[in-house]
Amino acid sequence: MLDRTKDISVSAQAWFDAFERMLGEPEPHALSSLFLADSFWRDVLALSWNLQTLAVRDEIAQALAMLAGEAAPTNFEIAQNRAPPRWVTRAGTSTIEAIFNFETAIGRGSGIVRLVPDTADGDRLKAWTLLTALDELRGFEEQLGTSRPRGQAYSRDFRGPNWLDQRNAARDYADRDPAVLVVGGGQAGLSIAARLKQLNVDTLIADRAMRIGDNWRKRYHALTLHNQVQVNHLPYMPFPPSWPTYIPKDKLANWFESYVEAMELNFWTGTEFEGGVYDEAKGHWTVTLRRADGSKRTMHPRHVVMATGVSGIANMPDIPTLADFKGTLLHSSRYEDGENWTGKRAIVIGTGNSGHDIAQDLYSSGAEVTLVQRSPTLVTNIEPSAQLAYATYNEGTLEDNDLIAASMPTPLARKTHVMLTEQSKELDKELLDGLQRVGFKLDFGEASTGWQFKYLTRGGGYYFNVGCSNLIIEGAIKLKQFSDIESFVTEGARMKDGSIIPADLIVLSTGYKPQEYLVRKLFGDAIADRVGPVWGFGDGFELRNMYARTKQPGLWFIAGSLAQCRINSKYLALQIKAIEEGILGREVSTA
Template structure:
């Protein structure tokens, strides 16, 4: 088994050379290069799709015809990225190498993982392969290699200055944007910034009055639950003096600064009322309502929905809630516990928001009862919840993003099963204390943990920053929803006859899926054509995310800051390729 860096580099280089030669020759055999259990994830580079193929037979069946069309060549270890090395991924020791290559239309990066084949003399063969499009030839991002000269070099003292030009650009008085981005959170900012660098005219619209309000208006104590080094937006990393866990208002202010620095066109106080697609014109007819109440008709070629994993509060059908005489709000409407000092509150739902709101109310002096509707995954925020991001604590952000994109679903599930088992050991004392008081615990489908709960349903877990300890100790009361007979004016009546008095009930019950929003804004036909959004389908990729959908000109981007940073590049490249006639619309 190879163990020297030079040998590892040679092995990776030789595999890439053999791979390129086999692809180029009609008689070349690819079969000896792949393990039986192997995975190929292609992100636009050869297929123009985001897809994963499992098993050597499936890979070999598609690889050659796709390569014949894309003409991949010039495969070589990228000297500017992490050097080939032995690593452990999904419990398997493997050689990992980052490489670069070219196709007819673009340049790409990839990740190759080699493992010894015991059935073939321990010859190193491909276990996983990523081929990802990085840029389009002739349409490269406008970064410092093409930094504009600006007006200092040649100024028109009587003409518009930079601010005049920015205001004119953002007003859209005489044009429509090529792309309308609906939603100004991390998803909207990331895709708009990527499009800006590709010279695609994009306008962000958001219903809130200030940039960043989607974070600023959340409950008072909120901070991000993952660490700062994972959460950068494209092109502008957070300053090195930022805290490990970013407060919501600090992030909101950064969003505003980001829009200004990246020169993104952004309309605040603007509601997207819906639209229809004109197939003959290949444009949308959409209606926007501005902050002053006026409406504006626009005709973009593309609409990107960047409204989050979901945008419509899920209000469970609990008929007796109408009997409650106190204040009833969804978690999205909750702001601060200070107004409830000395009062009594019931929180329905035990995900992140439910726990955080319960802790905020308790810290403000309220008497709090947490109501559990279904089993919940609990993990301490440190170290357990951060295990998934361990790779980001070393190496460059660019390398880590590429490595994250390279993991096929099956191996990602295996990795998270291992991380979940490790987390359970770290958190055993807390989990035991919760179980003793009747808290129903869950560790995800097949033990895949919180990450896959998020990717499949957008919630169902809590990163413990203290609330679980309060629940376990009895400082915050716990009631199972199944034990509630119904709600009355005073609060909740249990099946045993006891009354839980309340002045406030918070429904921390999550949100409806994005398909509900699509149905509302675009109609039944478009919603049926697009189908389910988020979660995994048979193709082992997030459904209808970051890619063309069956509805021409309609796209979806959502997720964490890291997901949006990584996948905004690929969505922007598809839109640019469509704009330049390199790719059909659907």
Template structure:
């Protein structure tokens, strides 16, 4: 492997030059020499108009030949405004990593190339991974890439509308419907609406909460984000440099309000999306909204973006005997503060992040807390273990790190997270041994892939320890297994071993129903069946129906962490813009 900076850059430049020549024809024999037998190509809209990952040299060649003629990629070059080519270690493999730029017939893109030697071909450097990602559409660039808008002239019309008048009129939609209706005003909704705004797509966000940011503000009192501030910026407006490493929920909620105002996003609070039906001939939705004052409004947008994150429908497990309990039962979404439960006995059912945090909050208010485990749970200390996955964001630019995150194919991402999980287990050994001693059931994800893949497949099943695990291990917070409960009674539970465990509060930290349930409720069975599963990985190597065209034209989904929403909102917005400009069909 090359070490000198000049040699590394030359190797990357030579590969890109050969690739451009080979793909222009396309020349199968020349392309074959450029890809390692173990190689991966992830294309994010640039050549295929899909989010897709292709594994193996032969498969990559077949796909490249199909898409290269239409897309006409060219002008591949190392991007001088990005991190310079360098040796890196990704998924345990040392490679030369280079960030490049290129153009296609319709757009401009960025990519990442990683080269490794092919021992079967005299250690010739060949592509191990290749990312090609669309950044912008020619002729339809984002507004922020243009000169600042003049707005109102310095020569003012004192009798005409001012900026605030125009903003309020725009947000009222008195004489028009939006092109895009975004359902949900959390980080997903804000990110996609901000991207669409910059692409000049008329977009309205609707959210059932009464105030922007309430989807964070109304969560339990002690909540802060579990990953660090440098990972979590929204598009275009990074958090100020004086912000804390872990952002408190109310601080984030207030930022959401400021973001909507600063980015001039149209946002209706207190608005419930009740139903939607699609007119195939007209290519529009008919959606029913219930407004804050109880009035109804029917709109006909061309696109509906579901940005509700989890469905918002609490998952209430079927526990028939729970009706016997005469105390207070709350779902975790209803829990706010432990102060009213000071000196009282509480059971918290569920051992994910919410269950642990609520148990710890109750304990801090001097409640007598028992944590009830229903299934094995991954536990990792919030520092340093849980932050290992974000190590790249501690250096370099946000744009570079987002592109690096986008570039990792699923196979290698799994490999990386197996290694990180093993590292975490070693770092957290003392804590994990303590939990095992008190009977806590641990797991490390499917195939040892850790918390990140639990999130991507299940949306939960893990806990970032900020102290609750230590309390459980010490016995300060008691632990029982759900399977050891015989029945619920008026004042608590009877255990199978014949003792009563008293309780005045039961908190169900049992998560939420999947998105498919919400789709069926809002759009009906036919559309839900047509769309199919949402989130998680199916037979392909991309999240199902996320950030891309779905089998239902005009229906889109975006969800995830702030980082996921920041990254993928760009690609979702580009697809909507391409459809609106006639560059892309409505259906995948």
């Protein structure tokens, strides 16, 4: 009997051979026969130059046949340096999962096919999902490993500028403008700048904070990441193996500083991006940067990448009578530490992660805390429930797991998260029952898709429990519903039953406005209207206007978790490089 792993590999390669052969045929019907009736193809730049997901085999076959002529995909073969083909369970379905490599007319790619026996066709193996992703542009490979720059080792000019002189000149931009201006120096900005650096695209990061990493460092004192270290590496430089499972904010902030230095990224701190105007004829922006000393610099980058994150402009809701409160009023983005509120009374409005964490921090500092719930909230224990979504990252290589993450079409990801949400509800039953007993209103996401899709659609609305829920159940932190508040008064909040909740501090943990608000502020109505909504899905399977060309040439967006930024910065950088080299047009393809 043949080894089971070998049988799988033979079957997978046979599918690739048939797929490549049928891609060259003019009639897509044969190609359609390789896919299940309900199947998905996600293409990330490789054939379409878009990030797009197609469903149903006939539509997939027609698109593949149309795009294959120009893209000329070939040499589909099982990747020898990756996880071998194997049986796995994805979205509740047992499937053969095979990682493969291929080439196109302009570069090299990798992908994943998932093969399932088709019971309607004699159990013939057919594709359930297919990912084709561009990895590199031929002739413009990343400057890594054997392709790394040689530096001055063999061509030293003892009278010329040394490495430090060159770095200072590169960072100063005294005699040139960058090709790419990245607005924002968090994980999104660092990831895309590092990718572009390795593709030899001149890139400047501008951030209004006075120190690299302050977007994390300046947040509330007790903050740590809510997902585990193995998920959160930045491109090229993994965290040291000695690091804790959950990274403290200051440790991450300091790493950002080290990362910028080690990756030789050009970064201007204390720099406010004041907006820009695009010149269609010249193909570049005119932007204004205001430095910390008040001076201004006008630049003409060909690309502006907005890396300001999902959490951009603080959402300050118009709450009637709140102006009557005479104590301290803060948005959660301005809250730093509970030590100043020892022995004081605080009201925290909002029950997402920030609201819960701030309430717990205040309580731990000796404040009397009331948490006010505005709308139902998803709650899940940080372990094990919140980590279920990252199970694949507990084994295998980061490269393989990132490809697996990129390969899951949104409808199947939704199905997966419905299953994970049900599993979480069972694991967290005691906690959830306790919250309901004290009047906390629970929510499990649209169609029970859980916290991940809350994040992908609205950027929040959930809490990973690290103890605050237990304090609420015990009554140590009081819980009130916003709907029970009649008005705010000088000394706090008056409830509808006539009682007063006294407060010295009110914290509004009310989230952030969508990114399109920032686009409108910085670029004006015409560009904001042209681009449309940013983040969320709308009617499609891809995040809107993220990691890809927008309807405004030269304007790009990157945001999300460290993992999302690490994965998608690669594809965003490839598009910018392709435009810079004349391989790809600036306009969004309608194909």
